Amino acid sequence: DTAVSQTPKYLVTQMGNDKSIKCEQNLGHDTMYWYKQDSKKFLKIMFSYNNKELIINETVPNRFSPKSPDKAHLNLHINSLELGDSAVYFCASSPDYRYEQYFGPGTRLTVT
Amino acid sequence: AQSVTQPDIHITVSEGASLELRCNYSYGATPYLFWYVQSPGQGLQLLLKYFSGDTLVQGIKGFEAEFKRSQSSFNLRKPSVHWSDAAEYFCAVGAAAGNKLTFGGGTRVLVKP
Numbered sequence: 001d002t003a004v005s006q007t008p009k010y011l012v013t014q015m016g017n018d019k020s021i022k023c024e025q026n027l028g029h030d031t032m033y034w035y036k037q038d039s040k041k042f043l044k045i046m047f048s049y050n051n052k053e054l055i056i057n058e059t060v061p062n063r064f065s066p067k068s069p070d071k072a073h074l075n076l077h078i079n080s081l082e083l084g085d086s087a088v089y090f091c092a093s094s095p096d097y098r099y100e101q102y103f104g105p106g107t108r109l110t111v112t
Numbered sequence: 113a114q115s116v117t118q119p120d121i122h123i124t125v126s127e128g129a130s131l132e133l134r135c136n137y138s139y140g141a142t143p144y145l146f147w148y149v150q151s152p153g154q155g156l157q158l159l160l161k162y163f164s165g166d167t168l169v170q171g172i173k174g175f176e177a178e179f180k181r182s183q184s185s186f187n188l189r190k191p192s193v194h195w196s197d198a199a200e201y202f203c204a205v206g207a208a209a210g211n212k213l214t215f216g217g218g219t220r221v222l223v224k225p
Contacts, residue, residue, distance in 0.1 A: 004155075033213075041150075041200060043215040056212050090155060100146060101213060103156040 003027050004104035006091050012110045013081055021076045021107045023091030031055075032074040033092040033101060034066060043090070049074055050096065081111045114139040114205050118216035125193050126224045133188040133219050135203030144206035145186045146213070147177055151199045159201075162186060173197070198223040 004025045013019050025032065033056070034046040047066040048056035054066070063079045078085060088108050092101040115138045125131050137143055144163055148156040160171025167179040177188045186203060203216040 035213075041218045043156075043202065043218075045212050045214075048212065092156075100158050100161050102158065103148070105155040 004091055004093055004102055006089075006104040006107050008107060009105065010108050010110075012112065014112055015081055015083060017081050018077070018079045019081060019109070020078070021089055021091075021109070023074045023076070023104060025072055025091075025093040025102075025104075027093055027095075027102065029093040029102075030071060030096045031094045032068065032071075033094075034074065034076050035090040035092060035103075037088040037090060037106070039087070047074075047076075078109075081109075083111050085109060086111045114143070114207055114214045116203050116205050116214055116216035118201075118203055118219050120219045121217070122220045122222065124222045124224060127195055128192050131188075131190045131193045131197070131221065133201050133203075133221070135186045135188065135216060136184050137186060137203070137205045138184065139205050139207070145177075145179060146204040146206065147171065147175070147186075147188045148202045148204060148215075149173075149199045150202065150218075156202065159188070193221075193223055195223045195225070197221060 007022045031050045033048045037043045046060050049068045052068045065077045068074045088106045090106045091104040094101045117136045146161045147159040150156050159175050160169050162169050162179045170176050175190050179186050200218045200220050202218045204213045206213050
């Protein structure tokens, strides 16, 4: 019973391509997030959705676009991939914005 | 703006010895504080959290943390470390609105036999 799942686990692609990462949670939570972890393990929030509505949008390039088709899913689409996008991307969810977050296993994106 | 500092990048501890990881935060109101652990190649697992009330909080895997408002600290402790505790540990502070988590830079714990 995976609580927060992400697909794919690994993604290797070339510069300029467009790719998507999918996230699903089966916890019944209202709020979902995307975080980026760089090569030095530094974690930074990118986006947050509450009941399919965008509530946090950090200073992320427009090439990154989150989409929440329903409360249980939050996908991340990245256009025109650049070398600097290489990182591990984590999805997380919480019951609502006031509570602890539960993280998925991460997607390691490598742009060559 | 909120921020978190974990002063120790690496800590090496012998198996069976005690462990303390330091965390200092900066936040204007009452913080929501968390400790997460990340094993190699894995996601983040919540160890414990502080929202209010008792300043000594117990978590999973035998960990505890103490919130000290006067020192803006939320240090994590474990009395006796096991080899399986080798991992990266992250302290995080959450804002009241939107629960944007701000993470510290992490502390890597190595456990010697």
